[in-house]
Amino acid sequence: MDYYVIDAFTESKFGGNPAGVVIHKDLDEKFMQKFAAEVRFFETAFVKNINNNTFEIKFFTPTNEVELCGHATIAAFKALLDNNDIKENHTYFMKTLAGILPVEVNRSFFLMEQDKPKLGGLFKDYEALANLFSIDKDQIGSKEFHLVPQAASTGLWDIMLPIKTKETLYALKPDFKAIAKYTENNAIGGIHAFTLDCSKGIAESRNFCPLYGINEESATGTSTGALTYYLFKNKVLNDFDKEYTFLQGYSMGRPSTIVAKIVDKRYPTVIVGGNAVILTKGEIY
Structure with a gap:
């Protein structure tokens, strides 16, 4: 399982907001919560491939699972791009507790649609x-x-x-x-x-x-x-x-x-x- 530490919403290391990202195949939520508590980032994203353009992403703080997290989403798709799971200039979908939302990858800039405002x-x-x-x-x-x-x-x-x-x-x-x-x-x-x-x-x-x-x-x-x-x-x-x-x-x-x-x-x-x-x-x- 690949594990990343990624600074999101920045172009410089040690700027923005750090998030943990785990790319996995079949972790249970008990492990996810314990891992998030261990690494102690504000959010850790656990990413699982569903098909060629859809990924399930679960977000955990050190104490709770949350429905959606913006900076951890940015970090998750940066990790997927680095891991060659996605390509530039494509739109993908993430399945979250807030629903299925599109994410556009455009020249290493990530744009994500939010849930209904x-x-x-x-x-x-x-x-x-x-x-x-x-x-x-x-x-x-x-x-x-x-x-x-x-x-x-x-x-x-x-x-x-x-x-x-x-x-x-x-x-x-x-x-x-x-x-x-x-x-x-x-x-x-x-x-x-x-x-x-x-x-x-x-x-x-x-x-x-x-x-x-x-x-x-x-x-x-x-x-x-x-x-x-x-x-x-x-x-x-x-x-x-x-x-x-x-x-x-x-x-x-x-x-x-x-x-x-x-x-x-x-x-x-x-x-x-x-x-x-x-x-x-x-x-x-």
Whole structure:
């Protein structure tokens, strides 16, 4: 069995978000969970070939299996390309707990269609949200748009938390225990804090998911997909088939670049993409 460590959503080693990838023929889920806990990446992807263009991919954090993971998907297809299981300039499909989704491989750039985008409930208790990060509640929102914290999903539910300034975004002091309890009580995976106060890209983000053993991630594809749809519904983004750039991980010293676009005016769908770099490759005995 081949095992990879791959940095996703970056063109440089030690940037982006690292993921483990295991290409296997018949591992059971008990082994997958134990292996993910052993290597302790935020997500490890276990990839099994179904036919020439379809792969089953299971995603595990150190503590749980999750329906979908953006950066681990990018890493998985980078590993498949290196292993000669797929070819450049083709579209493939991945069978996940979130459904069967297409992934386009184009000059070593990977574009993945997200699950059906959805918006959930509003979170108007700014005081409670502010207390989770030790900030003033007046810093929640946007200077230019009327943005309210709201649940959104393109595979996993997160709270989209708008922050007015980049300075405040970097100054967040998350209470991970309190965030885990808050998200569990609200049936939400994590909190995706973002600001439009950036000179490069559409938005810069920080993602917190301690409920699933992930305090903070440097790149989250599914959350960026959810943010893209949230910004589209709030009329921040208006163009179809236009690639928007999102930044993440800069405050952690692991800069990540995530590209997203909205396609299909009749049934808006979010596509998320990025590059990946192989750090190491080995075998599991």
